[in-house]
Amino acid sequence: MWAVHALCTADGRLVVWAEDSGLPARIPGRAPRGPLAHPFAAAGEALRDAFGEQSKIDSVRIQLPSYASAPAPSPELVRDPLTAGPAPRGKLRVREWLVPAVSCNPATVLELLDEDMPGCRLGTSARFLRGLAEWAEQLVSGGRVLPALVDVDEWPTARWRPALSSTDSAHFVALRDAMPPAFRCERGDAPADVLRTALNSLVDGIVRSRVADLELTSGRTAAATWLRALTGEPRFDSAEGQVRKLARQLDTWRASGGGQNPVRTCFRLHAPEDDEDWRLEFLLQAVDDPSVLVSANEVWRADSRVLQRWVDEPEELLLTDLGAAGRIFPALDAALRVPHPSELLLDADGAYEFLTSATLLDQAGFGVLLPSWWGRQEELGLKLTATSTGTAGAVTKESGVGLADLVDYRWDLALGNEQLTASELDELAAAKVPLVRLRGRWVRIDRKRLAAGLAFLERSGTGQMTAGEVLLQAGLPAEDAERPMPVVQVSGRGWVGDLLSGQLEQHLEPVEPPEQFNAVLRPYQRRGLAWLAFLDRLGLGACLADDMGLGKTVQLLALEALVRAEGPRTPTLLVCPMSLVGNWQREAARFAPTLKVHVHHGSDRLTGEDLMEEVGGHDLVITTYPLAARDSAVLREVRWDRVVLDEAQNIKNSNSRQARAVRGLSARQRIALTGTPVENRLAELWSIMDFANPGALGSLSTFRARFAVPIERDGDTEAAARLRRVTGPFVLRRLKTDPAIIDDLPDKIEMKQLCNLTAEQASLYQAVVDDMLARIADSEGMERRGLVLATMSKLKQVCNHPAQLLGDGSPLPDRSGKLARLEEILESVLAEGDKALCFTQFAGFAGMLVPHLAARFDTEVLLLHGGTPKRARDEMVRRFQESDGPSIFLLSLKAGGTGLTLTAANHVIHLDRWWNPAVEDQATDRAFRIGQRRDVQVRKLTCIGTLEEKIDRMMADKKALAQLVVGSGENWLTELSTSQLRELVALEAEAVGG
Structure with missing residues (x-):
């Protein structure tokens, strides 16, 4: 298993390297003075085979958090605790290491850094490079790139560069702040410089891959040579004077495109309180920090120190931008008729035109600040009210109601979820502008939609439809041939109203099951029963x-009863x-x-x-x-x-x-x-x-x-x-x-999770049983006891996974019903942001699960077993208890079943069964103990139709006796007769999944 990392070098190369979990950590005896080869970095040849057969293998010096003699493994590196060498100790400090690396072709980064690469997990730096490459692809596809000429004084080079709009600039700042340190561990530059270098490399490489086949003009001028270099070899040779002149012209041309200055013109619209005009204010805004704003009034003050730090001629920038913005919003031309424009007064029509032009202005690189209510404008829609006879409590089985029944309906117009009155509709119909002040706030009214809605009410305002059609109206997305606008609300009276309430469970009185039902339902289960009974009627x-774990089975049985x-x-x-x-x-x-x-x-x-x-x-x-x-x-x-x-x-x-x-x-x-x-x-x-x-x-x-x-x-x-x-x-x-x-759940919920065997497991299980029965007839005493115990252990290993019994290091997926059930449980646990303890009596099986589960869920998995040193044990417990620590902790039952406090977990999973209930309870109590503030769910995985289920059944039927007899572990099994053993280990037909 590789943990793949990416970084940007000082010369703009995008390189990848990897940590190999299969390599032992070769820790030197002492730290040498110079950089040392990273002890578990993947070999260069292997990297080239995986990431680029044509790439040159290089050694890159990188700065990593390190102990005195070894680097700290990255969180994405999954190392087998049973085979790894001793963990390094001491304080962490930054130290230089040499790693083999290969360069990425900027045009194929997304293809190379595939999320589903077999045997690989992308580290945070590799994921960052993927995200950056996706953005670069968007910039190129959107045409937001410009040609450039760089390194004029050394060796003139043609390059493609991003032309960032205002939105792009904000995204650039967000990426800069999110850059993982590992992405810039080769160089000490600021994150913004590293990001700009990496983005330039990606954009240049992507554009070149798309224009490589273009045939451009011939000639020997600097411009012609530069054009050819934009699609071929970047470096070119031309007369020095011509190159410098061309570079100046290109700089001026790119600056005229906007988005390259540290500031931009920003427009802020102020809504009137009464019948006054709308006011459009002009400002200058910092691109890197949009919260920094300077009004246009200050622009015209010659002593503005803030502006002097930004731009040399803010007045010229403002006037130029107002002229450019006027091509999108022509009303701005009026502002240029005064010497020092700082604002523009608009009527309602003009304000509406500006609001609808805001997106285009933003895309053109201008800042736009709009009233908060504009972003959450409520559309004009239809409200449907249906009326049926009877209520939820009064409906009976004999009443024959259902989705096919006819109910009365009424359509109304609504703004958002608020139904409009007849007088308000008259007021809106009389208004001549799209922006109207209604109920104390400004709203936008689509005049055509309003007219169509009023016509619809006159034509189809009332009538009858089936209850099923009423429900379907709530899901229709937009206008169709019959409805001019979406349905924003569906409600009702009578039983159909209860059905449409959105909180039907809360509207029904809780129901008690009959006296013959042998369970006391909790309040939420009684509400669930009432809901089921209502729909049943x-x-x-x-x-x-x-x-x-909330009791779906008991609620359904209560309904039947x-x-x-x-x-x-x-x-x-x-x-x-x-x-x-x-x-x-x-x-x-x-x-x-x-x-x-x-x-x-x-x-x-x-x-x-x-x-x-x-x-x-x-x-x-x-x-x-x-x-x-x-x-x-x-x-x-x-x-x-x-x-x-x-x-x-x-x-x-x-x-x-x-x-x-x-x-x-x-x-x-x-x-x-x-x-x-x-x-x-x-x-x-x-x-x-x-x-x-x-x-x-x-x-x-x-x-x-x-x-x-x-x-x-x-x-x-x-x-x-x-x-x-x-x-x-x-x-x-x-x-x-x-x-x-x-609040209503019990403190500890215990559940048996029954699992099926796969065909491979069933075959191995039967082979182990046949071997024992063939040998046990000729054995007695200690030999017989040893044979029985060894067989029981093998059968439990088969129930866990065939690879555990075979010990052949074969792959784990799709071979074990128990592993499949474990993955389902952990997926639910992780989705809820919870943590889980997983106990097994086989440390080897736990070691097999660590890399598998880590890769399956892309998360760190801890493992504690009998060979774990105390210091490492304490460190794992500390990390697990932290809110941002690992979420999955595998523990051997003997090593982790006592003496630990792991209250960060509220899920406990017993992967295989220990036939002493007290031992399992002790392990469970690692999470269920003083300090635990959440209810603990305990799941015991048991393979149906096998030895595991049969012994569990015996223990459940005679728990008191079992606690006495099973107190010494599994030794009681050795005293069973041959016929009893045959019955106990026999594989039942239901064991294998259908």
């Missing part, structure tokens, strides 16, 4: 998207991953024992008429996603009361076989349960919502055009708000960080 689909206590219903079909089938069975038996549960799974499962007859006598039928697709024909024959998808992200690909299968099922209501309604793309949300309420979001192509593309590609917040309005009634998502939720 309407026959509308729902997506319960509560955060992981509640509605079936009211009267008989046809069965509910629940589709889930195979690993969760047993969990649903156990949870249903525990919380809702009155529910009759049937599992449709296995080779002996019922089909045809037999299945139809069997499910008729049950309340809950559980099956898996693969079987829902495989048996879709027979499952479609049943008219289900409800179809529930657990881990509904399994249908995120709407074209998958299982997604099509579950959408084809017949049901009165549909519910999706998922903690991750959107994992990668918004199309995943469409697939889930189209299952729950078919057609609610339109077709997939329509959804992409209205929502996915604007939000994902353009970051359209208005489209995102529309999507929330459409999906809001049907999606309930509560997070652990919500104050109303987290």
